[in-house]
Amino acid sequence: MQAVYDHAQAAHAPEFFLVKGVTRPSTEQPERAERLLAGLAKLGVPILSADDFGLAPLAAVHTPEYLDFLKTAHKHWIALDGAAGEIIPNVHPQRPPATYPESLVGRAGWHMADTACPIGPNTYAAACASANSALTAAALVQDGATSAYALCRPPGHHAFADMAGGFCFLNNTAIAAQFLRQRHDRVAVLDVDVHHGNGTQAIFYGRGDVLTVSLHADPHAFYPFFWGHASERGEGEGEGTNLNLPLALLSGDDTVLEAVEEAAQAIAAFAPGALVVALGLDASEADPLRGLSVTTNGFARIGQAIAALGLPTLYVQEGGYLSDILGDNLAAFLSGATR
Secondary structure (H helix, E strand, O other): OEEEOOHHHHHOOOOEEEEOOEEEEOOOOOHHHHHHHHHHHHHOOOEEOOOOOOOHHHHOOOOHHHHHHHHHHHHHHOOOOOOOOOEOOOOOOOOOOOOOOOOHHHHHHHHEOOOOOOEOOOHHHHHHHHHHHHHHHHHHHHOOOOEEEEOOOOOOOOOEOOEEEOOEOOOHHHHHHHHHOOOOOOEEEEEOOOOOOHHHHHHHOOOOOEEEEEEEEOOOOOOOOOOOOOOOOOOHHHOOOEEEEEEOOOOEHHHHHHHHHHHHHHHHHHOOOEEEEEEOHHHEOOOOOOOOEEOHHHHHHHHHHHHOOOOOEEEEEOOOOOOOOHHHHHHHHHHHHOO
């Protein structure tokens, strides 16, 4: 297995994070990548630099207005009288129906689902580097590699077609899945992050060519709250091609593995040409967000179960925050997934 990482991702260093009305340092820090790189080094996985795929793969998933906002908003934001150093929305439209605002403050609320995705001076460049890492790894799979891993930071699965959220700006997983559609008639996405992949679900919700499956902590009591429930099955041509498997908070290895097996059955029945795994290591028992309780050995078992599908597979890094075993968890997962 080969891995892809672009060091430009480290320039994104968000500061603002609001939890239950209290501001705290963000858990989505550049050090995450350093610890994940240490996990790759432990396995001796070769790390490739990312190629620049340009705007087209991003525009295949995200709207023009949103991409322009991400690219240009910060330089205009800091020119506002009294503005903070990061873009943080203070108003959100209840859309639709709603009118796209001219005001930058209004556009921030339009394009940012919550306060957990502050935009700083280097956010857009880092998000593009993250997306290019996913695309470079996807190209390896498209060209015949059995599997590849993309170290993506900032993560992506909470980003909608026109909206950031939950640390995410460009939906790396969706961008990679759409890219793989060039070669495959059907692609499946399996999201094993502790949080539901709400942005990915929304992007493909009306499509029948991409199966989206997410197992995650039950959103009745966990972010993203409004999406990720078992009743959400897709709509129109996508009816039946979305599967959510919400799990009780602090579920451990055996419960999570049962959900992985159920997800694997759905993926096998869909018969995709390729699989994209949104790899969240924040399901760890040691993760500061504490949604599930997967052990390091549990991650190895999850990797084995996914590899047993025998599909060309791209692993895209999503969550997984600072703990002493973050790199060990990645190494365990990839060891289990190697075939």
